[in-house]
Amino acid sequence: MAVFINEECINCDACVEECPNTAIYPGGEPYTLAEGTSLQDDTEKEALAEDIYYVVPEKCTECVGAHDEPQCIEVCPVDAIEKDPNNEETQDQLQAKYEKLHA
Ligand code: SF4
Numbered sequence: 001m002a003v004f005i006n007e008e009c010i011n012c013d014a015c016v017e018e019c020p021n022t023a024i025y026p027g028g029e030p031y032t033l034a035e036g037t038s039l040q041d042d043t044e045k046e047a048l049a050e051d052i053y054y055v056v057p058e059k060c061t062e063c064v065g066a067h068d069e070p071q072c073i074e075v076c077p078v079d080a081i082e083k084d085p086n087n088e089e090t091q092d093q094l095q096a097k098y099e100k101l102h103a
């Protein structure tokens with residue numbers, strides 16, 4: 001399961017540097033899969049949100065592989081980050097995803 005950022009986000013930027021996979025971006029800014037990972041795809045992709053920070057699901061492992069708990073959820077001052085029930089993955093799938101991101 002990846003996490004997502006809801007409309008409570010106050011754009012404080014605290015979560016970005018906590019992410020081991022560089023999966024969090026400011027609203028309106030493009031993302032790449034390659035940034036912060038060993039993936040090769042460095043094409044800029046359209047932002048997934050305009051006015052609030054957003055998480056790239058392909059790069060979020062719920063922090064599996066790096067930390068015991070999702071670090072972004074721990075630091076968000078307004079509880080704007082939630083696990084996404086529409087994006088469910090097992091612990092093993094998340095671990096495999098992390099290993100692929102950092103091969
Ligand atoms: S849960 Fe972890 S991997 Fe996912 S966006 Fe938050 S800090 Fe990044």
Ligand code: SF4
Pocket residue numbers: 005008009010011012013014015016053075076077078079080081
């Ligand atoms: S820490 Fe929370 S409020 Fe701050 S940018 Fe991240 S999601 Fe938004």
